[in-house]
Amino acid sequence: MTYKPKSEFLHEMQTRGFLSDCTDLEGLDEALLNGVVPAYIGFDATADSLHVGSLIQIMMLRWLQKTGHKPITLMGGGTTKIGDPSGKDESRQLLTAEKINENIAGIRKVFDKYLTFGEGPTDAVQPNNAEWLDNLNYIDFLRDYGRHFTINRMLTFDSVKLRLEREQPLTFLEFNYMLLQAYDYMELNKRFGCLLQMGGSDQWGNIVNGIDLTRRINRQTVFGLTTPLLTKSDGSKMGKSASGAIWLNEDKLSAYEFWQFWRNTSDADTGKFLKLFTELPVAECERLGALEGAEINAAKIILANEVTTLAHGAEAAKAAEATAREVFEKGGVGDDLPTVTLAASDLSDAGISVVQLFVKAGLVKSGKEAKRLIAEGGAKLDDVAVKDAGTMVSGEAIAATIKLSAGKKRHALVKIEG
RNA sequence: GGGGGGGUGGCAGAGUGGUCAAAUGCAACGGACUGUAACUCCGUCCGGGAAACCGUACACUGGUUCGAAUCCAGUCCCCCCCA
Numbered sequence: 001m002t003y004k005p006k007s008e009f010l011h012e013m014q015t016r017g018f019l020s021d022c023t024d025l026e027g028l029d030e031a032l033l034n035g036v037v038p039a040y041i042g043f044d045a046t047a048d049s050l051h052v053g054s055l056i057q058i059m060m061l062r063w064l065q066k067t068g069h070k071p072i073t074l075m076g077g078g079t080t081k082i083g084d085p086s087g088k089d090e091s092r093q094l095l096t097a098e099k100i101n102e103n104i105a106g107i108r109k110v111f112d113k114y115l116t117f118g119e120g121p122t123d124a125v126q127p128n129n130a131e132w133l134d135n136l137n138y139i140d141f142l143r144d145y146g147r148h149f150t151i152n153r154m155l156t157f158d159s160v161k162l163r164l165e166r167e168q169p170l171t172f173l174e175f176n177y178m179l180l181q182a183y184d185y186m187e188l189n190k191r192f193g194c195l196l197q198m199g200g201s202d203q204w205g206n207i208v209n210g211i212d213l214t215r216r217i218n219r220q221t222v223f224g225l226t227t228p229l230l231t232k233s234d235g236s237k238m239g240k241s242a243s244g245a246i247w248l249n250e251d252k253l254s255a256y257e258f259w260q261f262w263r264n265t266s267d268a269d270t271g272k273f274l275k276l277f278t279e280l281p282v283a284e285c286e287r288l289g290a291l292e293g294a295e296i297n298a299a300k301i302i303l304a305n306e307v308t309t310l311a312h313g314a315e316a317a318k319a320a321e322a323t324a325r326e327v328f329e330k331g332g333v334g335d336d337l338p339t340v341t342l343a344a345s346d347l348s349d350a351g352i353s354v355v356q357l358f359v360k361a362g363l364v365k366s367g368k369e370a371k372r373l374i375a376e377g378g379a380k381l382d383d384v385a386v387k388d389a390g391t392m393v394s395g396e397a398i399a400a401t402i403k404l405s406a407g408k409k410r411h412a413l414v415k416i417e418g
Numbered sequence: 419g420g421g422g423g424g425g426u427g428g429c430a431g432a433g434u435g436g437u438c439a440a441a442u443g444c445a446a447c448g449g450a451c452u453g454u455a456a457c458u459c460c461g462u463c464c465g466g467g468a469a470a471c472c473g474u475a476c477a478c479u480g481g482u483u484c485g486a487a488u489c490c491a492g493u494c495c496c497c498c499c500c501a
Contacts, residue, residue: 260454267455294453328454368465369447376448376462390468407448 007032009067013225015282016275018060020201020228023211028223031195032069036121039064039196039225040072040188042129042181042203045080048106049249052261056227056276058248060198061124062114071124072192073111075104078133079180097130104128110248113311125192129184136183148216149179149209157205178206185210186217194222201226230276248311254338255312259320260409262304270299278306327411331383333403338362339413342398347416351394354379354386361414363406373406380405 005011007029013019022028031037041057043050050058061071077100108126111117115124154160157178185207188194197207207224214222246261247253265273271289275282280302288299301321308317323334340361346352352360358370358379371389373379379386381393382403393402401415 264454267453270455294455296455297453300453300455324454364447366465367467369463371467372462373448378448388468409454 003029005029007067009037009064009069012063012067013060016285017272018056018063018227018276020226021204021224022226023208023224027221028196028225031223032067036069037064037196038070038072038188038192038194039198040074040185040192040194041198042074042076042079042184043107044076045100045103045107048103049247049252050107050110051248052246053230055248056230057198057200058111058114059277060227065115065122065124068122070122070192071115072188072194073115073124073126074184074188075107075126075128075130077101077104077128077130079129079177079184100130106249113248127188127191129180129187132187133180133183141183145179145183145213145217148213149182154178157209158202178209181206182209182213185222186214189214189218189220189222195220196223196225198225198227201229250312250316254336255308255316256320256323256334256336256338258311259304259308259317259324262307263300263324264409265300265303267296270296270303274299274303274306278303278310280306333401333413337403337411337413339415341415341417343417344395347395347398351392351397353389354381354391354393355389357393357398357402357414358404358406361404361412363404363410363412378405378407 003025005014005025009032010019010025010029028037039061041061043054043057061073065071077097080100080103111124111126117124117126154175160175160178185194185197197210199207204224204226207226211222211224214220245253246258248258250258262273262277271285274280274285274288278285280288288296288302291299305317305321308320319336323336326332326334327337342352342360346356346360354374355367355370358364358373359367364370364373370379374386374389377385380403383405395416398414399416401413403411403413405411
């Protein structure tokens with residue numbers, strides 16, 4: 001890719017490392033220079049929030065809007081009923097329509113932080129493909145669209161090929177996923193004049209199908225663009241951490257824990273993440289990412305602050321940083337730590353056992369694990385190591401709010417209701 | 419429809435009558451080291467119990483046996499080959 005894009009959007013995307021492949025970079029560049037380009041990214045409605053794994057797509061839409069174009073966040077209300085076979089070995093569990101709608105509502109909350117929705121020319125819109133997929137007539141669909149796809153070609157796509165090569169089953173239901181996604185693109189082109197579909201590089205096949213179908217049915221030339229599959233420097237997938245997925249919704253993951261995730265970025269990833277997930281100038285990102293030794297910690301704090309500000313607001317970012325400072329540098333108690341409130345009924349006259357306390361605080365999954373933690377010396381109560389798993393904690397101690405620590409990094413506050 | 423192979427812990431994958439809560443690797447967690455990084459090293463890693471120990475578990479249901487993840491029968495599911 002030696003072409004130097006002239007449009008602000010592509011220029012930004014290229015220098016920040018968002019681009020993996022494009023069907024026609026030059027043509028797309030021209031379209032972007034000629035006016036508002038509506039572009040879409042599809043999102044599954046399999047969970048009630050999005051996590052860091054989707055953040056690269058979200059940031060891309062944000063840049064798109066910022067540079068004068070129209071983001072379309074397509075909700076896969078219809079396709080989620082099928083499940084995208086890409087990158088999965090096993091068939092996905094089917095969700096009910098109600099659950100899917102709940103999920104869409106949750107996801108919208110995330111987008112509201114990053115995009116401006118509305119009726120204006122560059123305002124974002126959020127259609128749901130159930131609107132058109134739910135009422136498709138099977139025979140009509142086969143006749144009108146099915147004839148544009150050959151099995152020969154479909155078998156060459158990675159999403160299908162990999163499944164077959166690994167001798168994993170691929171149901172006919174899932175096999176149809178790509179037809180429906182292609183149909184989505186065509187439909188969005190009709191409804192919104194959508195000219196670009198973006199997505200992760202695993203979506204390449206699906207995107208190309210949509211482009212072909214749109215050309216055949218609508219006689220429109222449209223474009224496709226993919227982002228690199230994001231992995232951390234250790235090769236692991238982005239978005240998962242010790243305690244599970246890094247959710248973008250605050251009710252699924254506290255701002256403090258979110259901040260911590262970014263603060264713990266490895267050295268090698270810092271510069272890359274700054275470019276992808278913050279809006280700091282590229283030169284600044286590169287300068288920060290090149291810092292060495294302990295100095296790079298400053299860059300990580302900036303990264304955490306910037307990303308948290310986008311996701312949860314400046315206030316939350318500041319509070320998270322202050323708490324981190326308190327907890328890590330002074331060994332104190334930050335008031336922004338995840339807090340667990342116990343009901344008075346959780347306590348007996350003698351109080352509650354430390355083991356139960358750790359379980360209730362969500363720092364460990366079972367009492368067994370809590371005991372292990374204690375035996376290993378990783379469990380602390382107000383920074384004092386717990387030696388005996390039989391220790392009871394009195395109600396008075398908790399009433400005053402108590403700090404639990406599991407290891408050096410995971411902390412929680414516990415207090416009593418009322 | 420016929421023939422063959424297989425279903426084991428979060429995943430991968432050993433184990434083919436007692437010594438199996440089940441090798442090994444990955445992931446995860448705690449500790450040491452450090453910079454809240456990486457690397458390395460040590461430890462832990464089904465549930466309950468302070469512990470001795472107990473309970474559940476090797477697809478499901480029954481059976482054989484003093485004793486089963488391991489043998490037998492049936493059921494469900496998966497894969498391969500042939501038609």
